[in-house]
Amino acid sequence: MKIIDVDVIVCSPGRNFVTIKVRTDEGIFGLGDATLNGRELAVAEYLRQYIIPCLIGKDPFDTEDIWQYLYRGVYWRKGPVNMTAIGAVDMALWDIKGKALGVPVYNLLGGRSRAYLDTYTHAQGTDLTSTLEEIGRLQDLGYSALRVQCGVPGLDKVYGVSSHDKYEPAREGERPVEEVWDSHKYIQFIPKLFEAVRLEFGIELRLLHDVHHRLTPNEAALVGKRLEHFDLFWLEDTTPAENQDALRLIRNSTSVPLAIGEIFNTVYDCQSLIINQLVDYIRMTIAHGGGITPMMKVASLASLYQIKMACHGPSDLSPINLAACIHFDTTINNFGIQEYMGYPAMISDVFQISHNITPGRIEPSDTPGLGVEVDLDAARKYPYKKSFLPVNRLVDRTLHNW
Ligand code: EZ4
Numbered sequence: 001m002k003i004i005d006v007d008v009i010v011c012s013p014g015r016n017f018v019t020i021k022v023r024t025d026e027g028i029f030g031l032g033d034a035t036l037n038g039r040e041l042a043v044a045e046y047l048r049q050y051i052i053p054c055l056i057g058k059d060p061f062d063t064e065d066i067w068q069y070l071y072r073g074v075y076w077r078k079g080p081v082n083m084t085a086i087g088a089v090d091m092a093l094w095d096i097k098g099k100a101l102g103v104p105v106y107n108l109l110g111g112r113s114r115a116y117l118d119t120y121t122h123a124q125g126t127d128l129t130s131t132l133e134e135i136g137r138l139q140d141l142g143y144s145a146l147r148v149q150c151g152v153p154g155l156d157k158v159y160g161v162s163s164h165d166k167y168e169p170a171r172e173g174e175r176p177v178e179e180v181w182d183s184h185k186y187i188q189f190i191p192k193l194f195e196a197v198r199l200e201f202g203i204e205l206r207l208l209h210d211v212h213h214r215l216t217p218n219e220a221a222l223v224g225k226r227l228e229h230f231d232l233f234w235l236e237d238t239t240p241a242e243n244q245d246a247l248r249l250i251r252n253s254t255s256v257p258l259a260i261g262e263i264f265n266t267v268y269d270c271q272s273l274i275i276n277q278l279v280d281y282i283r284m285t286i287a288h289g290g291g292i293t294p295m296m297k298v299a300s301l302a303s304l305y306q307i308k309m310a311c312h313g314p315s316d317l318s319p320i321n322l323a324a325c326i327h328f329d330t331t332i333n334n335f336g337i338q339e340y341m342g343y344p345a346m347i348s349d350v351f352q353i354s355h356n357i358t359p360g361r362i363e364p365s366d367t368p369g370l371g372v373e374v375d376l377d378a379a380r381k382y383p384y385k386k387s388f389l390p391v392n393r394l395v396d397r398t399l400h401n402w
């Protein structure tokens, strides 16, 4: 079998997605998600100009060699644009392989390690009252694991909390909007939030929280300590991860489980975190982590240290990435939990999935390949809309991490 052509489709059914369709001489095709929130066209053009010409004529079964060719063959390694493009190609090749052999991708990776996947979704409100209401609503729907984010008193807009009903931080426009942050206000408020949640909902609910790289290592240690007795499932991205050693300080100060890595692109971004056992969950996802091929290796390394994989699953990645995560999660032994934020209704005009998704749970399907369909005619009805993630500043306008 040979690759004859690759389509790059950019569409915006509710938000922007970059999709690739790898076509073969046998008529079988594979789908990949190349979406990088706020930088979509960079990946699309990188694929068109530099990656796709190298794929023509290659055997799509050679997933390992093609991955090595695209990663090591290119001298310039790593980077989110590069790795997202490679990730999309890799998942599309696994999709082809599964379809050609008539098996779901998880059966090519190691089969089923579990009957279903636990998922968590997002509960957020602009203030304590609305956040508690939202948790109650989601719990009634059947969710038992929730990422809880709440507006901080005295701060206008806060990461994870938006005025409209669904969490979607990217905003249409020619440049990013700006948000304001105050770590002191946040640190004072956040223990009160989780105290109120435990008081109202008891100890059963699994609670997650995302700090979104906002704290210094010492502030993160303090927050971890103050949240310890609320038994969080995890505390995510407490500090920016370029400084992997920062996690040592946090780790030595608190036993709150730590998750990190949604913006990581290679195993090298988490190598020292894993081998020094400084975190509990790795949040790399298939598209941004360079595909299924390298992510299986990350999972293997993490498994040696009882560290679990918990793929980033935001609605800013398409159902194709989610499907790749589902196959990966189904097969690895060290699966933690899968994030599932849900999608706006119009997404199903373009993407159709075969997995059974219910509140708090995903059951993998045995459809050959990744088990996703894309309707290209429908995609054309939703043209790209330039959008950006926000930029974040302190009250005095010093630039801070978003
Ligand atoms: O802000 O996907 O854990 N989830 C997150 C996400 C990220 C967005 C960025 O594109 O932190 O919601």
Ligand code: CO
Pocket: 210, 212, 236, 237, 262
């Ligand atoms: Co996150």
